[in-house]
Amino acid sequence: MSAWVYVALFLIVGLIIPIGAIGAAWVLGPRKPNPIKRDTYECGIETVGDTWVQFKAQYYIFALVFLIFDVETVFLFPWAVKLGQLGMFAVIEGIIFILILVVGLAYTWRKGMLEWV
C-alpha cells in the first residue's frame, strides 16, 4: 500500500477534527445576529469605502522574486540527495547553478527592487 494512503488519512482526519470543533461550537453557541454586531470592526470607527483596495506593487515584486528562488531550490533537492556519492564535479555544477541565480538577486538589489517604497 502506498505511503500516500496514510497521508490522505491524515488529511481527512485533519479536516474532521477542526470541523468537529467548529460544528460543536455552532450547535452549542447562541445565534442572535444584529446589524451592529455584524459591523466590520475597524478600531471602533465606522468603515469607510471599499475593503478591497488596490495594493502596492511591491508585494507582487517580492512574490515574483520568491517564485524564482523557490523553483531554484526545488531543483537543488535531487542534487543534494546524490551529492555524497557524486564527488567534486557535481558540487561545482551546483555551485555554478546557485551563482548564476545570485547574480539575478544582485541585479534585483542594485535596481532597488528589494526596497519597500
Add this chain to the structure above:
Amino acid sequence: MDFLKDPLKVAADWLLGIFAGWGMAELWADILIAFLGIFVLIALLMLLDILLVWIERKVVSRFQSRIGPNRLGPFGLIQPFADIIKLLIKEDTTPEGADRALYNLAPILSMMAVLILWAVMPLAPTILNVDLNVGVLYIIAAGAIGTLSIIMAGWSSNNKYSLIGAFREAAVMLSFEIPMLTMMLIPTIFAGSMGVAAITQAQDVWYFFLAPLAAVIFLVAAIAELGRSPFDMGEAESELVSGYNIEYSGMKFGMFYAGELLHAFTFGGFWAILFFGGYRFFGLEQVSAFLAIAILFFKAFIGYWIIMWIKYTLLRIRIDHMLAFNWKFLTPVAFTLLMTTAFMNALLADAPSWLYVGGMFLSNVLLAWAALETARYYSRREREKVEGTQKVAPT
C-alpha cells in the same frame, strides 16, 4: 517487552485479529486501523495543544513578572479547559459582506495545515508515521496550505485590517521560505535523503555540530514562518488590532490560536529532528518507544521554549526592515552557507571524522563571523548617513 519496544505493532496486530474475526478484508482492516491510529494521534495532539495554551500563558506571565492563571485547579491547570468551554458557547458572528464559504473554510485549513505536518514526524524508531522519501519538501508543502488559509481569512473577512495583515503575513512567509528551504538542503546533503526519518537515523553526530549556522538560520526563518513575534506582521495588534483573524470569534478564532501554538511546538520538533538528532539520545531510544517519544518531546519543548523566549524578549520589526533583513542578509548568507557546505562536504569526504566535524564547524563559525562583520559595516554606514541628514534638519 514487545509492547514497550513497538507498541504500535502490538496494538495493530491485536486490532487486526479482532477485525479479521468480523470477516473484514485485510486491506480495509489495515486502512481502518491506520485511520484509528491517526485519529488517536491527532486527538492526543489536540490535548497537548490545550496544555500548550496553559504553558504559553504561564511562561509569558513569568516573562512579564506576573503569576498567570492560578485560580482554577493546581497552578491554574484547569484554566485552558474553561477557555474551551467559553469558546464553545460563545456566539459566532460573521461580519457584514463577508465571503461566507471562504470565511468558514479558512480556520479549518489553518488547523489542518498544522495537523498534517505530523504525518512525517518520526516519533520513535518503530513509530515513523509516514516515511515519505520527500519528507522535507512535504513540510514546506503543508506550510503553503497555511499561507493560503491566512490569505483566505484576510480576504474573506471584508475588513481592511484583515486584508493588510494577511498580505503582510503572506509576504513575510513567502520571503522567509527561501532561507528555510535552503537550510533544509543542508541536512539533506549530510544524510543523502530527503526523508525526515532517514535524516534522524543518519545523525550519528548531531547536525548542529556540522552546521550550527544552518540551525540558527532555520530557527529564524521558522519563527517568521510561524508568524510569531518579532515577525508577527500578520497580527501586529498595536497597528492592525489583530490582523487577519480580527473578525473571527468563538471556536473559529480558537482554531487560529490553537493552530499557531501547535505549529510553534511542531517546528520545535522539526528543528530537533533536523539538527539535534530527533528521538535519538545515546541509544536510549532503542529501549522503549515511549522513551524515544519522551526524548523527542523534550527536545521539541526546548525548541518551543527558545521560540517563546525570543517572542517575549524582542520587539516587533517593521515590515520593510524584515523583508530587507531576509533578502539582503539571510538569503545571501544561506546561499553562501549552502555552497560552502557542499564544497567542504566533498573536500572532507575521505577525512577522519574528527577532521570532518571540526572542519564543518569551523567553516560555519567563520562564515557567521564574516556575515556579521559585513552587516555591521553596512549598518554603521547606513546609520552615519541617517545621522548626517538629521544635522541639517531644523531644530
Add this chain to the structure above:
Amino acid sequence: MTVDQVIFLAVALLTLFAALRVVTTGNIVHAAFWLIAALFGVAVIFALLNASFLAVVQVVVYIGAIAMLFIFAVMLTRKEMRDRGPQLNPNWRFGALLAAVAFGGLLLIVNGWSGVTKTASAVPSDFDAVSALGNALVSPDAYVLPFEVASVLLVAALIGAVYVAFNQK
C-alpha cells in the same frame, strides 16, 4: 473497477470541475482559489502515480508560489475584484470551434499511438525516483547542460519581470 481507478476518476472529475469554475466564476479571487483546487487535484494524481517528488513540488511551486503570485496580481487590479461583466466575448463561437478542432486533433493523434493501450512495465519496488533524478541532473552524459541552462532561464525571467515592473512604476 479497482479502488485506485475509483479514486482516480473522482479526483479527475473534481479537478475538471474546479478548472471549469475558474473560467465560469464571476469573482476573480474565487477564480484564483478554484485554480488552487484544480492544481491540488493534479498533485493528488501525481501522488496516485507514486510520483512523490512531483506531487510535493506541485504543491510547493504551484500552490505555494504561483497561485500566491496570482492572488497578489489580482489585488493589484483595482475595481476588477467583483467583475460582473459578460463572461463571453463576441468571438466565443470562433474560439469554441478552434478548441473543438484542437481537441479532436489531439484525440485522433492519441488514438493512433500505441502507447495508450500498452501497459507500462511495473516500477521495481526499490526504485528511488529522487536519487535517479539527482543522478540524471548532474551526470555529464545526461541533463547537466539543461540543468545549468534552467538557472540562466530563471535569471532571465527574474530580470525580465523586474524590468517590466520597474518601468511601470
